[in-house]
Amino acid sequence: AQSVTQLGSHVSVSEGALVLLRCNYSSSVPPYLFWYVQYPNQGLQLLLKYTSAATLVKGINGFEAEFKKSETSFHLTKPSAHMSDAAEYFCAVSDQAGTALIFGKGTTLSVSS
Amino acid sequence: SQTIHQWPATLVQPVGSPLSLECTVEGTSNPNLYWYRQAAGRGLQLLFYSVGIGQISSEVPQNLSASRPQDRQFILSSKKLLLSDSGFYLCAWSGGGAQTDTQYFGPGTRLTVL
Numbered sequence: 566a567q568s569v570t571q572l573g574s575h576v577s578v579s580e581g582a583l584v585l586l587r588c589n590y591s592s593s594v595p596p597y598l599f600w601y602v603q604y605p606n607q608g609l610q611l612l613l614k615y616t617s618a619a620t621l622v623k624g625i626n627g628f629e630a631e632f633k634k635s636e637t638s639f640h641l642t643k644p645s646a647h648m649s650d651a652a653e654y655f656c657a658v659s660d661q662a663g664t665a666l667i668f669g670k671g672t673t674l675s676v677s678s
Numbered sequence: 679s680q681t682i683h684q685w686p687a688t689l690v691q692p693v694g695s696p697l698s699l700e701c702t703v704e705g706t707s708n709p710n711l712y713w714y715r716q717a718a719g720r721g722l723q724l725l726f727y728s729v730g731i732g733q734i735s736s737e738v739p740q741n742l743s744a745s746r747p748q749d750r751q752f753i754l755s756s757k758k759l760l761l762s763d764s765g766f767y768l769c770a771w772s773g774g775g776a777q778t779d780t781q782y783f784g785p786g787t788r789l790t791v792l
Contacts (some may be wrong), residue, residue: 597779608684608768608783616779655722659779665712665737666781668722 567592569658571669579677582661584628584643585674588656591637599657599666600630609655615639626650651676680705682784684769690790695743696754699787701769704750709771711752712781713744717765728752764791 572587590596597616601609613624620632630641639656653673657666681704690698703709713725724737726744734744742758745753752769766788768780 599780601783606766606786608785608786609770611780611782614780630775665724665727666722670721 567596567658567660567667569656569667569669571654571656571672572671573672574632574670575580575673575675577675577677578646580648581645582640583647583675584650586641586654586656586674587667588630588639589637590639590656590658592658592660593662597659598630598632600624600628600639600641601657602626603610603653603671605652612641612654646674646676648676648678650674680782681769682769682771682782684767684784684787686787687785688720688788688790690792691759692753692792693761694721694758696755697759697789699754699767699769701752701754701772701784701791702750706750706766706771706773708749709773709790710778712770712772713752714768714783715765716768716786722768725754759791761791764789 568591570589597615601613602612603609612628613622615632623629628643630639633637645673653671655671656669659666683702710729714722714728715725716722728734728746731746740754766786768786769784772778772781
C-alpha cells in the first residue's frame with residue numbers, strides 16, 4: 566500500500582532563509598507526486614507535481630522539488646522564505662492517474678521576521 | 679478556465695440532523711470528482727470518488743453517502759450526523775487526458791456537529 570511520510574509537523578524559518586520540507590513515499594510503481602499548500606480555512610492549492618518527466622520540478626511562488634527514486638523522496642525547497650509562505654504544506658502520492666491521492670499528515674511552516 | 683464551487687462555506691448542525699453538501703465544477707466536461715475530509719488529527723482522507731454520472735466509489739465505510747446527479751455536480755449527504763462527522767470537507771476534480779493525474783480542490787466546507 567502506498568504511504569507518505571512528512572518529516573516534521575512544524576518547521577520554523579526566518580524570512581530570507583532556506584525552506585526545506587521533507588517528504589518520503591512508498592509506492593510499488595513509478596508514482597505521481599504532488600505538493601499542495603493550504604492557507605487557514607481554505608482549500609488546497611497545487612504547488613507542483615512530478616509525473617515522470619524532469620526530476621527537478623519547478624512550481625509556483627518560487628518553490629521546487631526534486632524526485633529522488635533511490636531515496637524515495639520528494640522534498641520541497643525554496644531558496645528564500647517570505648512571510649506569505651506561512652501555511653500548511655501537504656505531500657501526496659498516487660500510483661495511477663485519476664485515482665485517490667494519499668496525503669501525508671502535513672507540515673506547518675512558520676516564517677518569522 | 680475551470681472553477682470549482684462548494685457550499686455552504688460553513689455549517690453548524692446538531693447531532694442526528696441530515697446533511698447535504700454540494701460541489702459543482704465549471705469549464706470542463708466529464709471530470710472525475712472526489713470528496714475528502716480533513717479532520718483534526720486524522721489528516722486528509724478520501725471519502726468518495728466518481729468517474730461519471732451515477733458512478734460512486736466509497737473508500738471508507740461510514741454514515742455518509744455521495745451522489746452525482748449531473749456531470750459536474752457532486753453531493754455529499756448524511757441522514758443522521760454524528761459528532762465524529764465534524765471536519766473540513768473538500769471537493770476536488772481532475773480532468774481527462776494529460777490533466778487526469780492532477781486534482782484541483784475547492785474552497786471547502788467547515789462542518790461542526792454539536
